[in-house]
Amino acid sequence: MAQAIGTTSAVPQATRSTKWRALLREMWKHRVDYLFISPFFIVFLVFGVYPTVWGLRLSLSRWPGGQKPMEWVGLNNYIGLLTSDPLLGKAFVNTMMLLGWILPTGLAFALIVAVMLNARRLRGRGIFRTIYFLPFVTSGVIVAIVFSQFLDKNYGWVNLLLGKVGIPPVPWLTEAIPAQISVTLLLHWMGSGTNILIFLGALQAIDRELYEAAEIDGANAVQSFFRITVPMLRPVLLFMIITATIGLINLYAQVKLLTNGGPQNNTYTMFMRMMDLIAGNRFGEGAALGFLMGAVILVITFVQLRLLRSWWTVEGNLKG
Amino acid sequence: MFERTQSMSRRRFLKAAAFGVTGALAACAAPAAAPPAQPAQPAAPAEAPAAADGELKGELIFWGHADHPIYDAGQAFMKKYPGVTFTQVEITDERTTKVEAALAAGEGAPDLNWLEANEVQLYGRRGVLLDVTDVVKQYEKDLVPAKLAEARVSGRYYGMPGDITPNTLWVRPDILEKAGVPMFEKDIKYEDFLIAAKTVKEKADSSLYVFGADGGGQSSLMFQCPFYALGGNISDESGEEILFDQGDAAVRAVEYAKMAWDAGAGLDAGWFSPPYWAAIKEGKLGGTYSPPWMRGFFETEVKTPETGQGKWKSVVLPIYAGGEKHRTNVWGGATLCSYTQTKVPDLVKRFMEFTFATMEGAQVTADWGIVPPYLPWLTTKLKDVKQTLFSDQTWTDTLNEALTLMREDYYRTPAYGLSGIAGGGPLYDKYFIPMMKGELDIEAGVKQWADDLRTENKKLLESLK
Numbered sequence: 001m002a003q004a005i006g007t008t009s010a011v012p013q014a015t016r017s018t019k020w021r022a023l024l025r026e027m028w029k030h031r032v033d034y035l036f037i038s039p040f041f042i043v044f045l046v047f048g049v050y051p052t053v054w055g056l057r058l059s060l061s062r063w064p065g066g067q068k069p070m071e072w073v074g075l076n077n078y079i080g081l082l083t084s085d086p087l088l089g090k091a092f093v094n095t096m097m098l099l100g101w102i103l104p105t106g107l108a109f110a111l112i113v114a115v116m117l118n119a120r121r122l123r124g125r126g127i128f129r130t131i132y133f134l135p136f137v138t139s140g141v142i143v144a145i146v147f148s149q150f151l152d153k154n155y156g157w158v159n160l161l162l163g164k165v166g167i168p169p170v171p172w173l174t175e176a177i178p179a180q181i182s183v184t185l186l187l188h189w190m191g192s193g194t195n196i197l198i199f200l201g202a203l204q205a206i207d208r209e210l211y212e213a214a215e216i217d218g219a220n221a222v223q224s225f226f227r228i229t230v231p232m233l234r235p236v237l238l239f240m241i242i243t244a245t246i247g248l249i250n251l252y253a254q255v256k257l258l259t260n261g262g263p264q265n266n267t268y269t270m271f272m273r274m275m276d277l278i279a280g281n282r283f284g285e286g287a288a289l290g291f292l293m294g295a296v297i298l299v300i301t302f303v304q305l306r307l308l309r310s311w312w313t314v315e316g317n318l319k320g
Numbered sequence: 321m322f323e324r325t326q327s328m329s330r331r332r333f334l335k336a337a338a339f340g341v342t343g344a345l346a347a348c349a350a351p352a353a354a355p356p357a358q359p360a361q362p363a364a365p366a367e368a369p370a371a372a373d374g375e376l377k378g379e380l381i382f383w384g385h386a387d388h389p390i391y392d393a394g395q396a397f398m399k400k401y402p403g404v405t406f407t408q409v410e411i412t413d414e415r416t417t418k419v420e421a422a423l424a425a426g427e428g429a430p431d432l433n434w435l436e437a438n439e440v441q442l443y444g445r446r447g448v449l450l451d452v453t454d455v456v457k458q459y460e461k462d463l464v465p466a467k468l469a470e471a472r473v474s475g476r477y478y479g480m481p482g483d484i485t486p487n488t489l490w491v492r493p494d495i496l497e498k499a500g501v502p503m504f505e506k507d508i509k510y511e512d513f514l515i516a517a518k519t520v521k522e523k524a525d526s527s528l529y530v531f532g533a534d535g536g537g538q539s540s541l542m543f544q545c546p547f548y549a550l551g552g553n554i555s556d557e558s559g560e561e562i563l564f565d566q567g568d569a570a571v572r573a574v575e576y577a578k579m580a581w582d583a584g585a586g587l588d589a590g591w592f593s594p595p596y597w598a599a600i601k602e603g604k605l606g607g608t609y610s611p612p613w614m615r616g617f618f619e620t621e622v623k624t625p626e627t628g629q630g631k632w633k634s635v636v637l638p639i640y641a642g643g644e645k646h647r648t649n650v651w652g653g654a655t656l657c658s659y660t661q662t663k664v665p666d667l668v669k670r671f672m673e674f675t676f677a678t679m680e681g682a683q684v685t686a687d688w689g690i691v692p693p694y695l696p697w698l699t700t701k702l703k704d705v706k707q708t709l710f711s712d713q714t715w716t717d718t719l720n721e722a723l724t725l726m727r728e729d730y731y732r733t734p735a736y737g738l739s740g741i742a743g744g745g746p747l748y749d750k751y752f753i754p755m756m757k758g759e760l761d762i763e764a765g766v767k768q769w770a771d772d773l774r775t776e777n778k779k780l781l782e783s784l785k
Contacts, residue, residue, distance in 0.1 A: 064784050066423040066448050071785075080779060086772040087746050153533065154588055155595035174533035262534050265749045276746060279416055280738065281442060282783045 059287035070284075077288035088289070090265050091273040092296075098269070099248045099300075102184050107240060109188060110195030115229065117196065118203040129200070133193040140190060144257030147186050148173065176266035179259050183267050186254055191247075195240060202236040203229065238308055242301050249297050270296075377403035378667040383411045383418075383430040387620075389483070389688035390434055390656065393675040396684045400674070404667065422661075423448050429659040431668050435479065437470040438737035440655045441559065444473030445734070445784050450658040453477045455669045459677040464693040466726045471655045478657060480672035483690035485611040485653035486722035487545060488634045488715075489513075491528065495606030499523035504635050510546075510576060513638040517585040520606055527587035527599075528607030531580055535753045536744035537591025541609040542580045543752065544651060544741055547573035548730060549643030554741065555777070559733030562777055565770035574755050574762045576640060581756040591743075592617075601627035609637065611651045612719060616689025618709050629708055634715035636722060648722045650730065651742065691719065698723070735777045739769075747772055 027034060059077055061070035081088055117128055135143065150157050151172035159169040172182045206229065214224045230237075252271040255261065261268035270293050278286035380397075382390055394406030409430065411418060422428035435443065443449045456477035460468060467481040493503045499520040504513070517528040530538040552569030555562050564570055580586060587605050589595040599605045601622060608614075622628045637647040656675060658668040675681040682697035686705050691698070703716045740748025751769040754760040 062783055062785065064446050065420055066446060067426050068446075084775050086775055087750070090750075148590070149594060152590070152593070152595055155598070171533060260534075260536070260744070261746060262536070262744075262749050264753050265746055268746055268749075273746075280780060281446070281734075282779060284783065285779065 055287045055290060058284055059291050061284050063283050065281060065283060073284065077284045078292065081285055081288055081292065085273075085285075087265065087268065087273055087276075088270070091268050091270045094266065094268055095249055095251065095270045098180065098183065098251065098267075099245065101180065102187055102248055103241065103244050105184065106188050106191060106195065106244065107237070110192045111199050111233075113192065114196045114199035114203055115225070117200055129197065132196050135190050136193040138190075140253055141257060143190055144186065144254055147182070147189075148258055151182050173259055174263045176263060179263055179267050183255055183258060186258055187248075187251075190254065191244075195244075198236060198240060199233070202233050206232045234308075238305075241304055241308070245300055245304065246297055249293055249300070375403065376401040376667065376670060378664045379405040379407065380432060380664065380667060380671055381430045382406065382408045382432040382434075383415055384408060384434045385412050386410050388434070389685040389690050390432065390675065392688050393671075393681055393684050396680065397671055397674055400680075406671075419659075423659070427661055429661050431658055431662045431664055432671065433657050433659070434482065434654045435657045436652065436654050436737075437650075437732040438734050440471055440479050440657060441473060441732070442734045442737070442784075443657070444476075444478040445559075448659055448661075449478035450660055450662055450665055450668060451476055451478060452480060452658070452669055452672060455673055455677075456480060459673075459694075462677065462695050464695065464698070464723065464726070466650070466728050466730070467653070467693040469728065470653075470732060471657075479655035480657075480676050481693045482654045482656050482676065483613055483652075483685070484693045484723070484726075485613060485650050485691075486648040486719065486726050487541065487609055487611050487637060487651055488648065488718050488722050489607060489637050490610045490614075490632050490634050490715075491607040492526075492603070492628060492631050493633055493711075494631055495524050495526045495603055496520060499526070503633070506635065508635075508638050510638040510640050511579075514579055514583050514585070517580075517607070518583050521585040524603075524606065526604050526606035527585055529580060529586050530589070530591065530596075530605070530608055531586025532588050532590055533753075534590070534744070535748070535756065538608065538610070538743075539586070539591070540741060540743045540748070540752075541649065541651065542586075543573050543577040545609055545637055545647075545649040546576040546640045546643060547741065548649040548727065549637070549640045549646045551643070551646070551727075553729070553731055554739050554773070555731055555733045555735040557729075557731050557733070559731070559735055559777070560781060562735060562770055562774045564739065564773055565766050570766045570770075571763055572640075574752075574766060577752075578756055578758075578762070597621050603628065609649075611653070612691045613652060613689060615707060615709055619689065619707070622709060630711050632710045632715075633712075634710060634718040636718055636725070646725050646727050648725045650726065650732070734780055735773060738776050738780065739773055747776070 058070065060072060060074060062073050062077075063070040113132065116122070117125055117132075122128075149155075151159075153159060153169050153171045153174060156172065158172065162168075162170065170178055172178045210228050210232075211224055214228055219227065250271050251269050252275065255267050255269055256272060256275075259267045261272050270289065274286050274289040274293065277283075277289060380394065382388075382394060384390055388408065391408045394408060398404055398406050415433075419429055419433070440449070453476045456463075456468070456471065463481050464484050467484050468477075471477050471479040471481050489504070491504060496503055496516070500523060501516045501519050504516070508516075513528070520526050520528055529542060531542055532539045547569055550569040550572055551567070552573060553563045553566075555564075587596070587599055587608075589599055596605075600618070618632075625631065637649075639647060656672050658665070658672075662668055675685060676692055676694055679694075679697055679701070682692040682694040683701060685692050686697070686701070691702070698720070702720065703713055705716065707715075736742065738745070738747065740746065740752075747769060750772070751760065751765045755762050755765040
């Protein structure tokens with residue numbers, strides 16, 4: 001029996017070995033080509049693959065830092081985070097709330113402005129584009145500091161202006177809901193420029209003849225928007241929803257600088273929790289949270305893809 | 321990372337620090353059996369290292385924020401020993417990350433770093449700090465005991481004690497007078513202080529303490545100070561047992577803080593924010609609980625008599641019933657440390673010795689604005705410190721008095737950093753303001769806070785094994 005097994009497995013092994021040799025010969029033949037594309041792979045391996053694998057190992061270990069060895073603890077870091085972390089639940093809820101709030105409003109706002117800028121008769125479009133894009137090229141740190149001054153309850157310009165029209169001071173940064181609104185405003189102000197530009201590019205790629213044909217068929221502007229513009233923007237929309245989701249789940253710097261997670265942790269995000277764990281010498285748990293966040297992103301993206309695909313399919317069927 | 325040539329104001333640094341490194345204001349331990357805070361007869365002042373010292377050679381790299389007392393000490397050290405090069409690399413928020421990267425790499429950490437008390441305790445337990453027991457032992461009797469304890473982990477010293485930080489109350493008598501309130505007597509009760517604060521707020525539109533709506537930064541002193549005075553502790557000396565909810569110190573301290581909150585007389589401005597400095601310069605802040613190192617920052621901003629220069633006085637903190645013996649608090653105050661990977665351990669030790677165990681070094685750092693822990697200097701030269709903020713030198717008398725009120729059993733272990741009581745952090749945010757607002761019962765809040773701390777501390781200690 002053993003002999004039989006040996007005999008049968010020897011053939012594919014020999015075939016595999018021949019295939020490998022052929023592959024290596026082929027690679028050697030194109031060695032110069034491979035040499036030219038190798039920098040990307042080297043960089044990817046060193047800065048992409050290696051840290052990910054190292055991070056995964058860290059998330060399954062206990063490590064005091066420095067040059068001490070890691071001690072394997074299996075899933076303990078993950079279990080500890082999910083069962084007994086006093087702050088992760090709040091951080092998760094906050095992150096999801098900000099995502100649910102900022103994602104739709106941000107994309108809707110950017111789309112509306114992009115459609116307006118795309119109007120044929122609009123003059124000075126370049127100036128508007130520059131204005132909207134300006135926040136993106138401004139330092140996030142500076143923007144957050146300026147916002148924190150603008151929104152200060154007692155000394156900020158916003159409340160000063162509101163006071164002029166008889167509105168009492170709003171605790172923009174020191175009460176839960178106003179603080180979440182402040183974070184939303186900051187992110188919209190900083191992020192909409194890029195979103196508008198991407199939408200504008202996609203809008204300009206839509207064939208004008210589609211609109212003209214719709215017009216001849218009697219479609220009004222709203223019908224054209226929902227029947228032509230939105231469907232034609234699907235690929236861009238999908239891309240933007242997914243990248244914005246990733247960006248918002250990894251939200252850190254702006255919130256750190258504007259509210260530092262407050263008031264009472266109401267803007268404390270998952271990324272902030274991860275950073276606190278790492279800064280607090282709990283590297284294993286920090287790494288585990290990083291991978292948990294990656295899992296959350298995967299799940300949300302999967303749900304988004306399914307929902308958007310089913311929406312498009314239904315819409316396509318209705319149209320058909 | 322910036323070279324020293326790029327300037328960064330103290331205010332900008334603190335702004336960044338307040339956003340990012342609130343844990344940096346944490347601190348550490350002092351054994352119950354340590355000697356008294358201030359010996360009556362300190363040893364004779366030590367001279368700076370002499371003899372063959374003129375031949376000292378080598379390079380020292382220091383990481384710290386701009387406008388730093390250790391930078392000034394470095395300049396003085398180079399002047400004394402021309403063969404030594406001292407370079408400061410300006411690092412603020414990213415300091416911890418860069419240190420961690422260097423520690424993992426096995427090289428690249430600075431020769432000198434300015435670590436907060438809980439950081440010394442944390443890194444000391446990790447075994448990555450240079451053991452400087454041989455140097456510190458020589459000067460043990462000449463250094464403030466409570467500060468010595470902050471540099472000590474399991475009986476070994478992992479840094480040279482840096483600035484001492486007994487908190488006192490700073491007041492502007494001219495603003496009190498405007499409100500018809502007499503200058504505080506030496507032993508004012510906390511309740512009377514709050515009544516005065518309310519009067520000053522009403523009549524002179526000025527606050528006698530800081531209490532921002534976020535409860536962060538200096539606002540936390542309204543809790544920290546009574547907690548310290550009443551004998552509270554976050555953990556035991558080993559850092560393993562959480563004592564936060566043992567006894568009634570935490571509950572009573574929160575109640576005292578709530579009294580200040582409810583009085584509504586505090587300055588509601590973010591610590592070190594432009595409105596905060598504007599309030600100081602416009603006389604909207606007529607008093608504040610404060611550690612000595614704040615003087616350096618105040619003097620950078622308060623540069624004219626119109627903005628309050630020379631108008632401040634300092635008195636010992638108000639009395640919390642039952643906490644008369646320790647009417648102060650320690651907040652911030654760092655330790656000069658190095659790492660095991662330094663290539664110039666002997667030079668590092670000489671620099672530490674020069675900076676905080678000689679009259680010359682102590683004077684240089686004191687001229688910057690901190691208070692060095694060197695007793696021969698404290699007892700003879702503190703009174704001569706050049707300053708522009710206070711109307712007379714009575715603030716040094718107050719400081720000397722506060723030194724005698726310091727506790728030797730207040731432990732600033734890593735758990736202290738986790739608690740956030742030093743000025744903010746997620747656990748502090750979770751419980752403190754809800755208790756102030758009355759949304760959370762104080763006893764229940766303190767208990768939950770302590771329970772969370774136990775969970776977090778257990779995980780932290782496990783991670784260090």
